[in-house]
Amino acid sequence: MNCTETRERIVAYRSGWLSPDEQAALAGHLDRCATCRRQLDADARLCEALASLPATEVRVPGWEQVRAAHTAQPPALPRWLLVPAFGAASAAAALLWLVVVGPHASRTPEPVPQAEASSGIARQAHMMMAASDLGGDPNRAIVAWYAGLQSERSATGTGTH
Amino acid sequence: MTGIGVAGSDGDLVARARAGDDGAFDALFRKHYAKVVNFALRLQGDTDDAEDIAQTAFVRAHAHVGRIRDGQALLAWLYRTVVNIVRDRAKSASRKPLWRFADLGSTRTAGGSAPVEEVADDSLDPSRRLMAAERDRALERAIAELPLEFREPLVLHHLQQMDVDEVARVLRVPVGTVKSRLSRGRSRLREALAGWFDG
Numbered sequence: 001m002n003c004t005e006t007r008e009r010i011v012a013y014r015s016g017w018l019s020p021d022e023q024a025a026l027a028g029h030l031d032r033c034a035t036c037r038r039q040l041d042a043d044a045r046l047c048e049a050l051a052s053l054p055a056t057e058v059r060v061p062g063w064e065q066v067r068a069a070h071t072a073q074p075p076a077l078p079r080w081l082l083v084p085a086f087g088a089a090s091a092a093a094a095l096l097w098l099v100v101v102g103p104h105a106s107r108t109p110e111p112v113p114q115a116e117a118s119s120g121i122a123r124q125a126h127m128m129m130a131a132s133d134l135g136g137d138p139n140r141a142i143v144a145w146y147a148g149l150q151s152e153r154s155a156t157g158t159g160t161h
Numbered sequence: 162m163t164g165i166g167v168a169g170s171d172g173d174l175v176a177r178a179r180a181g182d183d184g185a186f187d188a189l190f191r192k193h194y195a196k197v198v199n200f201a202l203r204l205q206g207d208t209d210d211a212e213d214i215a216q217t218a219f220v221r222a223h224a225h226v227g228r229i230r231d232g233q234a235l236l237a238w239l240y241r242t243v244v245n246i247v248r249d250r251a252k253s254a255s256r257k258p259l260w261r262f263a264d265l266g267s268t269r270t271a272g273g274s275a276p277v278e279e280v281a282d283d284s285l286d287p288s289r290r291l292m293a294a295e296r297d298r299a300l301e302r303a304i305a306e307l308p309l310e311f312r313e314p315l316v317l318h319h320l321q322q323m324d325v326d327e328v329a330r331v332l333r334v335p336v337g338t339v340k341s342r343l344s345r346g347r348s349r350l351r352e353a354l355a356g357w358f359d360g
Contacts, residue, residue: 011344042351042358049300049358050319056202058195058212063187063219070220 001029006036010043094142175232178223186226189235190219196321197239203316204247206305214250218242240321240331244313251309296357303353311346314339 006029012018013026030037169177169188177185197218202211218239222229229238304312317328318339325343329336351358 007348008344011347012340015340015343017340038359039351042355043347045358046347046350046354047319049296050315053297053300053320055195055199055320056208058198060191060194061216063183063190066190066216067220067223070216 001025003029003033003036006030006033007039010036010039014040014043014047090142094145170233171235172232175226175229175235178226179229186223189222193236193239194219196236197243200240200316200321201243201247203304203320204243204309204312205250210250214243214246215239217246234330237323237327237331240317240323241333244332248309296354299354299357300350303350306353307346307349311342311349314342315346315350318343 006026009018009022009026013023016023018026030040169185171189171192174185174189174192178189194215197215198211201214201218202208205211205214221242222235222239229235304315307315313332314325314328317323317331318325323331325336325339329339332339
């Protein structure tokens with residue numbers, strides 16, 4: 001066995017992974033070769049150093065805290081979107097109520113001529129659009145629209161209660 | 162706390178966790194967390210990432226605890242998960258350096274708390290202690306520079322004290338491959354650190 005073959009097998013030799021024949025052949029070479037013996041000693045020192053490498057101190061967190069932090073959360077709406085989102089949702093709900101329910105909700109169940117119903121919806125839509133022109137504030141727009149609706153109903157005698 | 166004093170074998174604790182006992186999983190977490198963080202740290206070198214990787218491994222273990230057949234092999238299962246996460250991150254993060262050497266070593270505490278004071282060893286004079294610390298840093302750098310295929314078995318075998326059969330199971334490679342990679346990894350370390358270990 002030559003030096004190259006010996007050095008390739010030093011770890012296996014020290015770990016006892018070689019066959020008995022290979023183990024004996026390598027031991028014979030080591031007896032004769034001081035350079036390879038130094039490699040053998042270097043591997044022993046390396047293993048000692050690896051075994052004594054200090055572990056990093058770790059502070060163990062609470063399991064429940066870790067579990068909660070790693071459990072998928074639905075993405076939260078950013079704070080800056082909350083007020084506009086609420087305003088938009090309110091406006092959409094009001095418009096839906098206005099178009100679908102509004103014309104029939106508080107009126108007497110008498111049949112209404114189609115032309116009159118259409119003009120009622122058109123008038124309310126116009127009032128909504130006019131009210132929404134109040135500086136872009138959806139809440140003020142809704143309040144103004146509702147006040148207009150109430151005053152019109154008082155005038156025509158069709159109260160909401 | 163470093164997991165000392167957690168009673169019960171892994172097999173018992175996994176069986177209890179499988180039956181819905183969250184306290185048993187908490188005990189497993191306290192028992193193995195530091196080892197798993199250290200393993201992740203040796204593989205990829207960043208303390209914050211190491212903690213995140215270790216926690217992800219535990220969350221996955223908790224989610225799949227019903228499927229862990231051999232409770233005694235839980236630690237190997239966690240190491241395997243860490244290996245997978247590190248490999249995935251290494252693939253996707255080739256644009257940034259994998260290692261941050263400052264995070265390694267016993268003088269820094271994972272979790273962001275104050276540094277741990279080194280315990281004085283009276284058997285070493287100051288210059289020898291300094292030299293030993295310097296050698297450890299050189300060794301850690303050399304380990305970090307090994308390709309992942311050599312680093313994984315080397316860390317598992319020499320730093321996590323697993324035998325080659327266990328290492329082969331964790332890495333899902335034949336035992337012969339583990340031995341070969343350990344030989345080549347150690348040979349590279351000897352070459353890189355010739356000045357320290359040639360005597």
